[in-house]
Amino acid sequence: MNSESAESHCVPAPAPAPPADGGQLIPLKTILEIRAAVRVLNVYITTVPIQKASSTLGLVRTLVPRDGGYDFQHLRRFAKPGVVPEGVRRRYFEGCGEDGPESLRSSVDENEGLKEEGCEEETKIFLLIAATSIISPSSLLPSLESILGPGVKLSTTEIPLLAPTSAEQAKGWSEKYWPCVYKKSIPFGPHVAIVSRAQEEVLRGVRGWMDSAWGLADAAREEGVGEGVGVVIVERRGGEARVVVGAGDGRWCRWGREEGGEGNVTAHAVMRGIGMVSEGLARDYTSPSAIPPFPDTEGGIFRNHPLLDLENDLPEKEVDVGGYLCHDLEIYCTHEPCVMCSMAIVHSRFGRAVFEKRMCGTGGLCADEGGLGHGLWWRKELNWTMLGWRWVRPLGFREGRVDVVDVELDA
Amino acid sequence: MTNQETRSEEENAIHLNYMREALSMAELALHTSETPVGCVIVHPSHGIIGRGMNATNRTRNGTMHAEFIAINEILSPSPESSNASSLTNLSSKSPPFVTENEEERKSLYPFPPRILNESTLYVTVEPCIMCASLLRQFGIKRVFFGASNEKFGGTGGVLDVHLGNGKVSGIESNETVRTTSNQEEQMAHRRNGDYEVSGGWLREEAIVMLRRFYVQENGRAPEPRRKADRVLKLEVEPLEGGGGV
Numbered sequence: 001m002n003s004e005s006a007e008s009h010c011v012p013a014p015a016p017a018p019p020a021d022g023g024q025l026i027p028l029k030t031i032l033e034i035r036a037a038v039r040v041l042n043v044y045i046t047t048v049p050i051q052k053a054s055s056t057l058g059l060v061r062t063l064v065p066r067d068g069g070y071d072f073q074h075l076r077r078f079a080k081p082g083v084v085p086e087g088v089r090r091r092y093f094e095g096c097g098e099d100g101p102e103s104l105r106s107s108v109d110e111n112e113g114l115k116e117e118g119c120e121e122e123t124k125i126f127l128l129i130a131a132t133s134i135i136s137p138s139s140l141l142p143s144l145e146s147i148l149g150p151g152v153k154l155s156t157t158e159i160p161l162l163a164p165t166s167a168e169q170a171k172g173w174s175e176k177y178w179p180c181v182y183k184k185s186i187p188f189g190p191h192v193a194i195v196s197r198a199q200e201e202v203l204r205g206v207r208g209w210m211d212s213a214w215g216l217a218d219a220a221r222e223e224g225v226g227e228g229v230g231v232v233i234v235e236r237r238g239g240e241a242r243v244v245v246g247a248g249d250g251r252w253c254r255w256g257r258e259e260g261g262e263g264n265v266t267a268h269a270v271m272r273g274i275g276m277v278s279e280g281l282a283r284d285y286t287s288p289s290a291i292p293p294f295p296d297t298e299g300g301i302f303r304n305h306p307l308l309d310l311e312n313d314l315p316e317k318e319v320d321v322g323g324y325l326c327h328d329l330e331i332y333c334t335h336e337p338c339v340m341c342s343m344a345i346v347h348s349r350f351g352r353a354v355f356e357k358r359m360c361g362t363g364g365l366c367a368d369e370g371g372l373g374h375g376l377w378w379r380k381e382l383n384w385t386m387l388g389w390r391w392v393r394p395l396g397f398r399e400g401r402v403d404v405v406d407v408e409l410d411a
Numbered sequence: 412m413t414n415q416e417t418r419s420e421e422e423n424a425i426h427l428n429y430m431r432e433a434l435s436m437a438e439l440a441l442h443t444s445e446t447p448v449g450c451v452i453v454h455p456s457h458g459i460i461g462r463g464m465n466a467t468n469r470t471r472n473g474t475m476h477a478e479f480i481a482i483n484e485i486l487s488p489s490p491e492s493s494n495a496s497s498l499t500n501l502s503s504k505s506p507p508f509v510t511e512n513e514e515e516r517k518s519l520y521p522f523p524p525r526i527l528n529e530s531t532l533y534v535t536v537e538p539c540i541m542c543a544s545l546l547r548q549f550g551i552k553r554v555f556f557g558a559s560n561e562k563f564g565g566t567g568g569v570l571d572v573h574l575g576n577g578k579v580s581g582i583e584s585n586e587t588v589r590t591t592s593n594q595e596e597q598m599a600h601r602r603n604g605d606y607e608v609s610g611g612w613l614r615e616e617a618i619v620m621l622r623r624f625y626v627q628e629n630g631r632a633p634e635p636r637r638k639a640d641r642v643l644k645l646e647v648e649p650l651e652g653g654g655g656v
């Protein structure tokens with residue numbers, strides 16, 4: 001399988017030119033950001049005279065309490081015709097036929113491209129009523145007509161289901177779907193300021209750590225212990241960052257390829273890296289209730305001890321996480337980790353995760369549509385979130401070095 | 412979720428029996444201050460081939476869930492074998508799993524990895540996303556679980572890793588969803604590794620076990636909770652809130 005062409009179909013090209021020497025960190029998108037970009041909801045809209053606007057909305061609230069569970073906080077409930085996208089207006093008025101309110105139509109035309117002040121002539125405004133899945137026109141129309149008089153016109157249109165995650169997105173959606181507002185307070189991911197501060201720190205060391213990870217990947221493959229996948233785990237304390245563990249993939253170590261299957265799943269590079277950190281932690285762990293030492297990690301299928309010379313080369317092994325898993329450590333991966341490894345990173349409470357090669361078929365970190373879409377690096381329901389980036393080399397940097405890992409591999 | 416109604420009495424009795432074995436593993440975990448989640452892996456002709464219980468606390472490794480421990484037991488070299496201890500210390504360049512002598516291989520490793528393709532996991536709590544993927548990659552045949560895991564679950568709770576690696580999950584029906592991937596693309600991911608899942612087996616017992624864990628750990632006051640305990644607490648949380656306890 002050609003990994004390069006397969007990659008190109010699902011990874012959006014990084015737009016800005018990378019710095020000449022460094023490469024670029026692209027913050028991962030959360031599943032909420034991705035979903036918000038693609039999810040729309042069908043709603044009914046109508047027009048109401050301004051003086052009847054609030055009584056009509058009051059009626060809607062009794063007909064559809066709490067908007068049927070949908071959150072419209074990011075949307076303008078009332079919108080002047082001038083700010084409603086042209087296509088939405090046109091569909092509404094086309095449906096009106098010759099009975100369409102002439103005054104409204106002309107005021108719309110006047111408003112286009114003009115400042116809103118000074119031409120407040122329109123007497124009707126648009127109202128977003130309710131999701132079409134919640135209520136039918138036959139139960140909506142008689143009630144509306146009791147307030148607005150006969151001949152109420154309903155139209156359906158699409159609105160973005162979730163709140164926009166940036167001002168630009170809000171602007172784009174307002175022009176395409178319906179006027180909407182961007183509120184900074186709604187969390188869709190880590191705070192922008194936190195991401196950019198962390199990104200500066202990561203950028204200073206990422207290239208070296210990624211090179212180390214690739215070194216481990218190459219060694220694992222060349223020595224036959226695993227696939228060409230590697231990780232480096234970094235501890236950052238008081239502004240100082242240092243590598244505490246490096247691990248290559250070990251799925252074929254003491255494991256028969258002839259047996260078929262995916263090899264030793266527990267020996268993926270990420271799992272080995274986590275295992276090595278835990279071995280260090282367990283060493284000085286004295287149990288209060290005299291739990292016998294765990295017998296299975298040494299002789300079994302787990303590969304928590306160095307298999308490669310490179311893995312032994314690291315100067316120090318002591319990790320200060322307060323004895324608490326991999327709390328706030330950073331992991332640098334040659335490949336986007338598989339679903340198991342991505343969730344292992346979450347369980348282990350890493351603070352930052354960076355990978356270089358996107359794995360569209362198997363990766364668990366990204367939320368993008370082109371892949372599985374799990375977005376495990378930042379999901380509210382998982383009770384642990386981290387910061388995540390994809391690292392992109394300057395063009396041509398890896399010339400002469402081929403990534404031999406199949407895109408469908410679980411890294 | 413549970414299919415108990417559609418199975419025969421006899422078959423249900425067999426599954427419940429194995430689930431009781433899984434619960435006894437959970438109880439063992441409870442006695443060693445681990446989150447009480449236990450499992451057994453059963454082969455149609457060999458019976459129970461592996462047992463596991465949560466071991467995140469004593470290993471200081473947040474990935475050592477019951478499923479990992481059970482698979483490790485099945486695929487490890489057999490401890491009785493005289494060669495086993497030397498084998499575990501072999502370097503990476505040593506001969507792999509399969510030796511030329513099939514008899515020797517069998518004496519070292521009683522079961523090849525593919526035995527999991529014919530085996531069923533019984534686990535007291537729905538496998539988390541990590542374990543659901545582990546089971547998928549090892550090619551487990553079936554999974555029976557007790558309590559649902561609405562916060563971390565990988566076989567229905569949060570993701571459907573057992574179906575197409577979870578790719579098609581998370582789409583709600585009453586909304587229009589724009590997606591670039593077409594049906595064919597989604598089918599391509601529905602392939603090797605999908606497995607059958609059935610939940611709700613001795614669910615109440617599994618939850619009671621978790622509650623006993625709370626009581627036990629809280630009873631350790633006034634000593635401040637060790638940091639590792641926080642991990643345990645988080646793992647149990649979903650069952651308190653979402654499990655319909």
Ligand SMILES: [Zn+2]
Binds near residue numbers: 338340411
């Ligand atoms: Zn993996």
Ligand SMILES: [Zn+2]
Binds near residue numbers: 477540541542543
């Ligand atoms: Zn698990």
